[in-house]
Amino acid sequence: MEEAIQLMNSKGYEKCDILVWIKLNDDKTLYNNIGYYLRHIAEFCIIFRKKGQFKQLKQRTVLHFHSNILIEKAKKSCQKPESFYKLVEDLVPDHKYLDVFARECNQRDKWFSVGDQSIQMPPELRQ
Numbered sequence: 001m002e003e004a005i006q007l008m009n010s011k012g013y014e015k016c017d018i019l020v021w022i023k024l025n026d027d028k029t030l031y032n033n034i035g036y037y038l039r040h041i042a043e044f045c046i047i048f049r050k051k052g053q054f055k056q057l058k059q060r061t062v063l064h065f066h067s068n069i070l071i072e073k074a075k076k077s078c079q080k081p082e083s084f085y086k087l088v089e090d091l092v093p094d095h096k097y098l099d100v101f102a103r104e105c106n107q108r109d110k111w112f113s114v115g116d117q118s119i120q121m122p123p124e125l126r127q
Contacts, residue, residue: 013048023074
């Protein structure tokens with residue numbers, strides 16, 4: 001995670017926050033996935049913004065409507081929850097979005113999706 005933050009800082013971005021997605025099974029028990037040392041039941045999503053931009057982000061977050069934790073059912077092993085995309089789009093509406101480590105099941109309008117199994121750039125982001 002530290003390397004990702006350093007890389008994005010070097011590209012002119014800064015970390016806004018870290019979102020934790022706690023995965024559930026269909027029966028709402030914790031989803032157990034195999035990690036390197038421990039079982040993984042959560043994924044971390046780092047939210048970045050371009051340095052010096054998005055003044056409306058501060059205005060939209062001053063009331064703290066959104067939590068940094070999503071508790072959602074795991075669909076496919078690669079599929080992020082719809083609430084993740086909605087949260088990001090609510091924070092900074094009408095902007096360009098980047099989904100790193102995306103797979104084909106994560107492709108969506110308004111998002112540039114990059115991952116080991118997916119590269120998608122919507123036409124409006126090609127400008």
